[in-house]
Amino acid sequence: MSAIASPPGSGDILGPASDDAGRRAGGGGQVSAAKPEPRRIRLHAVNAEDILAPAAAAVSAIALVWYPYENVLPFSGVLGFWLCWYIAFLALYAGVVGLRWGRRAMVDRMLVAGTVTAGIFALAVILDQIIYVSFRGWSAVTHLNFWTQTMALTGPLQPLTSGGVVHAMVGSLEQLGMATLFSVPLGVTAAVFLAETGGARAQPVRVIVTAMTGLPEIVAGLFIYTMAIVTLGLNQSGFAASLALTVMMVPIVTRGSEVILRLVPNNLREASYALGASHVRTVWHVVLPTARAGLTTVSILAMARAVGETALLLFTAGFTNDMNVNPFSGPQSGLPILIWDFIRKNPTPNMIDRGFGAGLALMIMVLVLFTAARLLGGKAPGEMTRRQRRRIARDRAMPSPGPAERMPSGEEAVV
Amino acid sequence: MSNAPDTPTLVQMAQRPRPIKAPSSPADKVFHGVLYAAGFAVLVMTGLIALFLVLKAAGVLHQVGWRFLTNFEWRLFGNHIGVGAVLIDGTIIAIISLVIAVPAALAIALFISEYAPPGLRRAMIALIDLMAALPSILYGLWGFYFLMPRVVGSERWLSDHLGFIPFLRVPYTTFQAGYFENSTLLAGLIVSLMIIPIVAAISRQVFSQAPPNEREAAYALGSTRWGMIRTVVLPYGRGGVIGAVMLGFGRAMGETVVITIILSPVFTIVTHISQSGGNSIASLIANFASESSPQALAALIAAGLVLFVVTLLVNAVASVIVARSRSGLQTAD
Numbered sequence: 001m002s003a004i005a006s007p008p009g010s011g012d013i014l015g016p017a018s019d020d021a022g023r024r025a026g027g028g029g030q031v032s033a034a035k036p037e038p039r040r041i042r043l044h045a046v047n048a049e050d051i052l053a054p055a056a057a058a059v060s061a062i063a064l065v066w067y068p069y070e071n072v073l074p075f076s077g078v079l080g081f082w083l084c085w086y087i088a089f090l091a092l093y094a095g096v097v098g099l100r101w102g103r104r105a106m107v108d109r110m111l112v113a114g115t116v117t118a119g120i121f122a123l124a125v126i127l128d129q130i131i132y133v134s135f136r137g138w139s140a141v142t143h144l145n146f147w148t149q150t151m152a153l154t155g156p157l158q159p160l161t162s163g164g165v166v167h168a169m170v171g172s173l174e175q176l177g178m179a180t181l182f183s184v185p186l187g188v189t190a191a192v193f194l195a196e197t198g199g200a201r202a203q204p205v206r207v208i209v210t211a212m213t214g215l216p217e218i219v220a221g222l223f224i225y226t227m228a229i230v231t232l233g234l235n236q237s238g239f240a241a242s243l244a245l246t247v248m249m250v251p252i253v254t255r256g257s258e259v260i261l262r263l264v265p266n267n268l269r270e271a272s273y274a275l276g277a278s279h280v281r282t283v284w285h286v287v288l289p290t291a292r293a294g295l296t297t298v299s300i301l302a303m304a305r306a307v308g309e310t311a312l313l314l315f316t317a318g319f320t321n322d323m324n325v326n327p328f329s330g331p332q333s334g335l336p337i338l339i340w341d342f343i344r345k346n347p348t349p350n351m352i353d354r355g356f357g358a359g360l361a362l363m364i365m366v367l368v369l370f371t372a373a374r375l376l377g378g379k380a381p382g383e384m385t386r387r388q389r390r391r392i393a394r395d396r397a398m399p400s401p402g403p404a405e406r407m408p409s410g411e412e413a414v415v
Numbered sequence: 416m417s418n419a420p421d422t423p424t425l426v427q428m429a430q431r432p433r434p435i436k437a438p439s440s441p442a443d444k445v446f447h448g449v450l451y452a453a454g455f456a457v458l459v460m461t462g463l464i465a466l467f468l469v470l471k472a473a474g475v476l477h478q479v480g481w482r483f484l485t486n487f488e489w490r491l492f493g494n495h496i497g498v499g500a501v502l503i504d505g506t507i508i509a510i511i512s513l514v515i516a517v518p519a520a521l522a523i524a525l526f527i528s529e530y531a532p533p534g535l536r537r538a539m540i541a542l543i544d545l546m547a548a549l550p551s552i553l554y555g556l557w558g559f560y561f562l563m564p565r566v567v568g569s570e571r572w573l574s575d576h577l578g579f580i581p582f583l584r585v586p587y588t589t590f591q592a593g594y595f596e597n598s599t600l601l602a603g604l605i606v607s608l609m610i611i612p613i614v615a616a617i618s619r620q621v622f623s624q625a626p627p628n629e630r631e632a633a634y635a636l637g638s639t640r641w642g643m644i645r646t647v648v649l650p651y652g653r654g655g656v657i658g659a660v661m662l663g664f665g666r667a668m669g670e671t672v673v674i675t676i677i678l679s680p681v682f683t684i685v686t687h688i689s690q691s692g693g694n695s696i697a698s699l700i701a702n703f704a705s706e707s708s709p710q711a712l713a714a715l716i717a718a719g720l721v722l723f724v725v726t727l728l729v730n731a732v733a734s735v736i737v738a739r740s741r742s743g744l745q746t747a748d
Contacts (some may be wrong), residue, residue: 079569108639115530118522119539122615125608126546129557136560186453193454197447203738205454208461210734211727214662216669218697219464219726222719226467247464250457279439280446301548308550311671311697314704336552340672343556352560359556363549370548374541 053100054113057093061085064092086117133359140357151321151338156346165358167323168338172365174327175238175317175334176307179245184299186246187253192283194254195261206258212251220247221312229316236318238327241334244312249302256298260291293376300373304366310336335362464723472717475710483717489682489699496714498696498721504599504685505695508674509667511603511688512610517660519607520614527615528622529644540619547612555676558605563596563677566604570595570689585690597679599693605673610663617662617737621655622648658737665729669722671697696722 065085093113098106139160140146146164154163190209194202224244228234264287272282288295318331319341335358342355476483478494486497527539570585574595578584587594625648633643649656674695680702681692700715700722 079565080572104639104642108641111525111641111644112530115522115526118519119526119531121519122523122539122546122611123542126542126549128561129549129553132557132561133553186456189450189453190457193450197450202454205458207731207734207738209457210737211665211730212457212461214665214669214726214730215464216671216697216722216726218671218700219468219669219719219723222700222716223464223467226471226716227463230471231467247460250460254457279443283446301544304548305550308548308552310550310552311675311701314701336550336672339552339556343559344676356556356560359553363553366548366550367545370545 049100053096054089054093057096058089061089061092064088130363133356133363136353137356137358137360140353141360146354146357150323152323154321156348156351158350160350160353163354165335165338165354165361167321168333168335168358169361170323170325171238171317171327171332172307172334172336172362174325175242175245175332176303178239178242178327179249179306180299180303182242182246183249183253183302187250187299187302188257188288188295190250190254191257191261192287194258196279196283196287209251209254209258213255215248215251216311217244217248217309218311218314220244221315223247224312225315235329236316236331237329238317238324238332241313241317241332242327244316245306245309248309248312249306252302252305253299256301257291257295260294260298261287263294264290296376297373300369300376304369304373307365307369308336308362310340313337314340335365461727465720468716468720468723471713472720475713475717476720479717484721487682487684489714491708491711491714496717498699498718500682500684501694501696501699501718502721502725504681504693505668505674505697507685507688508599508603508606508693508695509664511600512607512667513660513664515604515607516611516614516663520611520659520663521618521656523611523615524618524622525644525648527619529640529648543612543615543619546608547616551609551670551672554605554609555673558601558673559676562605563601566601567595570598570600573689582686582688585687593691595689595691597677597691597693598689599678599685600689602674602677602693603688605677606667606670609670609673610666613666614656614659614663617659618652618656621652621659625651654739655737658733661729661733661736665726665733668695668729669697669726670695671701674698675701696725 062085065081065088069081069084090110090113094106094110097109143160143164145161148166149162149164150167151163151165152167190205194206194209221244224240224247228240228243229236234240268286268290269282272286277285313334313336317334317337319337320331320333324330324332339355339358339362342351342358347355475494475496479486479496483497484502485499486495487500488495488497489501490496523539523543527536527543531539573583574585574587585594629647629651630643633647638646674693675698678693678695678698679691680694680698682694683692685693696718700718703711703715706712706715
């Protein structure tokens, strides 16, 4: 297995090299049994010193910073303390490693410390956002009326036992649903164009698609405003908002799907052609089924991004406190624009609480979509679910397996 | 003799993926037509955006002329409008956010691709994806209500102790509410959190594609892990990283919601970044979105056109760089 992943030749010369390549490729790191077992050299083994040195540096940094920070230095506050602690920690750790292992090891360890810090930093930002929004939104979302009422009869000063955001949730879901209906077929077809037929003519399309993935949402909103509302005479409505969302989603779906389609192994296509299938049959029966999981992930991630778009709704969806189930007529609120309105127009404490409650609702929608994307997809093309694998095992056990069952999965071809 | 030049060509051909030629049926012709239409539709969409923005902004742009790019005011009466100041202010926010985001994003990307054990690696990739998926309005809420009160003290500290650096000084007399809160620095900080996942995701991809045999060669020569990263991974990923940074810049230029929530709008060039007040084109448009007079809207559309051109150019150049770089070979093809 690892012989495929590691470059030709490297595994034959050095034990450590092939071992390392095998581990990095995620394979078992087992070199074939015919050769003598190579001496296993672990490049990045962790020993007690690797753990004790930073731990000791961290503890002594606290001890070192504690007194001067509170009593000598002209600083105050928690943030400053941890900043000073971190600087002291880096200095102490660098000193320990430098004295013990020399300068090169010191530079190496400083980089480890820096990258680990960055990883923890990212984790902290995410967790802090989720926890803070949940914490602030809790007082609003624990009232049942928040999920069942609209804001039509509720003023900014009324308590949290009145009013809710169900109208905005309905609006958001309808707009997102329509935008998905428009953008996923178009985006996937464009991705098939880029990955299957493109050639030289696909390059400009690919560049434009990549550039359009960074299209500012406010420009998408202005575009639909000028085209659909000013020129074609539509009203501000959920439909106009879904058009703007489509403009945002199509490039994201196209770009992501193309990457997925490129991962489909070429010998599956060749096998299909060898059986006499035409291009359209090959794409429909081999390429797309193989990439199904990845395409689902890409589409759902695009939905997760679209549901939070705010600025484009300013021009396209309008704003209302009433329930409007019909996306084709009249303004229709969405959750993001509702939050925007709550915290900017009349930011009384109750409205801010409602804003955080709506933010929590939006975050739950995003998290649900995100988790669904991870669960449904998150696999490489051709990697099968447990159920598919069971079915194939059952077919193998039977005397005459159906050929169509096995072909699209492509497990043999991948491994 | 004649065999000698043939043999290497055959070897090279075998290494390249074989071009596949499908038998062409009538159904295939229709299919290819549909595919071309879909690919073309994306181009048409981009063209339509430019077309409609130009059409609707033409009147205003004709009246104001090139001064639209240099004018600092936004007074509709008498057509004293221009994006000079807001364009520069928005660029300052984008630069601040890049200064914070690029080192952090590269460190995260290196951590994921080089240092993290496989289990943690998957979790970190999901985490970065989640960071990109969180809506900007939530970053705005969090930044305004959580981060702002906690950053004010640091900004004051910067002004007091590092005030000799001109742009960090804030000319305040007594410390009171409103001097530091709605500052360009804070907006840049929050925008940086939003572009970290973009830069980190692309950088991680190109880093993880660095050829294993070159990595092993570096280790075999006695390199430490950082030595290997410095000599193999970083040079390999340079093109991809440059492209990723430019994509991040484009995203920062177009970011609307956070900047509008955080900043109190001004129409001068920001010189003290931790002082309240700032602007960007996107934030200008969002601030005036509720104005309904046709002239005001035309002016906003003209500003939107400038934003569209700037971001599309930056992003297009970035995607060409990513595609051309050695690390982008897999997708360029």
